[in-house]
Amino acid sequence: MKLRIRLVLTFTALILFVIAALGSVLIRQTRVSLNAEIDRQLLSVFDRRPNIGGLGGSDSTRSFAVLVYDRGGKQVAALPSGFAEDPDPLPDLSTLADQIRQDDGRPVIVESVDGTLRYRVIWSVDNRSETVQILAFPLTAADNAVDALLRTLFVTGAGVAAFGAFATWLAVRQSLSPVDEMVVTATAVSQGDLTQRMPEDAGSPELDRLGEAFNDMLDQIEASFDAERNVQDGLKRFVADASHELRTPLAAVQGYAELYRKGALAEPDALDNAMSRITRESERMQRLVEDLLLLARLDEASPPRNQVVNLAGVARAAVTDALAIEPGRQVLFSGPDEALVVGDDQRLAQVVSNLVTNARTHTPASSPIEVNVEVNDSEVRLDVIDNGPGISKEHLDRVFDRFYRVDNSRARTSGGAGLGLAIVQAIVHNHGGTVSAGNEPGRGARFTVKLHAAKKPVHLASARV
Missing domain, CATH: 1.10.287.130 (Signal transduction histidine kinase, dimerisation/phosphotransfer (DHp) domain)
Structure with a gap:
């Protein structure tokens, strides 16, 4: 069974239970109130003690029956309720034979001798006349009132339950409609459409x-x-x-x-x-x-050797090597004597060497290469500027991809295998730093490496200077 049907049925059953409980209490209290009013009328009659012949109303109609018994239980007089032409049947007092010979009794309910009516009966012993006077009030009007109330409660309760069930169904449908959308979304996701998303404004x-x-x-x-x-x-x-x-x-x-x-x-x-x-x-x-x-090995993200390296000395050594390889090109270095970082001196030397080699490979021999090192309190920055034509925008985001070459050529004269810059990026990331590529206006391509600065130690890792 669907959840919404269970919710509607449960709420409807709850409404019916509440209506039944309230109706039961209301009917009981109504019957008690009606019986109390009848008892009050009967007791007021006894308080007046009129003649028997005048009890209960006129000769043509009586609102209650009057019966008189002697101490031996023999009926002395009886005046039925109702119309004189069509009187009501007398109450059946056979079950009260022993009680009415004693003192005044509490009101009780008995049926008529033919079982068609119910009476509210009360009696009182008259010591002066040595008789028992009995008053019996028909409960026809009270029973009809209770029956009418019961029918009203039934019809009203059925209407309220039907309306409540309909209102509950509407509320449940509206409340669970986001769940239906979620089911549709989940089904689409299960079929491979990962672009689907759940509604985030579901109303609750x-x-x-x-x-x-x-x-x-x-x-x-x-x-x-x-x-x-x-x-x-x-x-x-x-x-x-x-x-x-x-x-x-x-x-x-x-x-x-x-x-x-x-x-x-x-x-x-x-x-x-x-x-x-x-x-x-x-x-x-x-x-x-x-x-x-x-x-x-770098992809395994194993930490580099933990030693303090003078990156300025490493860069200066790379410049010296470049001048030896290509004496006719200007390779310029600028920076402090010391720029301390923590890492592997051989890997950091490979970073600078690959960047300088990349600048030499992709620029004419007449283009000077600049290698700059800067230090602040928390960072060491290395810039390699090639003063060449620069890198077009569509290639900037991919220059560090493995086997990627800007000229998209397989010719060996145009460069290496396309792994040099990928190695640079892997080594720098392995040292917790960053590397980026860009264009310096009027000065060609710029490659920037940023590493965390280290405090000056007693002994530095060896580096050529």
Whole structure:
């Protein structure tokens, strides 16, 4: 059975129970009140003690019956109630034979001799005449009044119960309509539509909180699915890019091996050239594998070595290496003598080296490279500015993706495998810092690394200066 039907039936049953209970009390109190009024009238008659012939009304009609018995229980006189032409049957006093010979009795109810009427009976002993005077008031009017009240209560109660059931059904339908919407939403979510959301203005605080909690859960589930989807997509791209990067040197090695097998490298110079190319391609594969292994270790989020490193010295050493590799290019350093951070000096040196190498690779030899280090109380900042053409806006958000190259080219002359900046980001995040890419107006691309500053120690990690 549906919840709304159970609620309507329960509330309707409660209404009927309340009406029945109140009606029972009302009928009982009405009957008690009517009997008390009859008793008051009967007692007032006894207080007046009129002649028997004048009791109960005129000769044509009497409101109550009068019976007189002697001490032996023999009926002396009897005047029935009702009309003289059609009197009411007398009350059956057989059950009161022993009681009426004693003192005055409390009012009781008896039936008529033919069982068609009920009487309210009271008696009193008259010691002067040695008789028992009995007054019997018909309860026809009282019973009719109670029956009419009972019918009224029944009709009224049925109407109230019907109206209450209808009003309850409307209220329950309106109150549970948000639940129906939630069921529809939950069904859609179960079928894979994670964009559905529960109504958060359901009309009651309880349903509002339920909707908010359910929506929070859906947000987390959708975010988890999106993250999983992104991971899967990234993994597919990673496998495809890694396969491509390895396929090129492997194809070269395989090609030279095939030439050697066919005897096409009989000349010493040709053989030396083939061996040299095989060596270079093997070195490329080795660097690629080492970079991938490094990224895998950094993805494990294991904490770096906890030592204090002078990042200014590391940057100055990277500038010196760049000048040695490309003497004709300006590579400028600016910064303090000390810029202390906590981390792994070799990994931090790789960060600066990769950023400088990236600047050298993607700018003309005439473009100067600037390496700047700044220190404040809580942060050390490293900026590498290449003074080149800069990076277009559509590439800025992806320059740190693995195997991503701005020129979208696979040519080896345009750069490496696209892992240098990904390694930079992984190392910086592993050190609790941040790295970002942007464009410096009139000065090309700017890469910024921010790390937490460390207090000056007694011994520093070694760094070339």
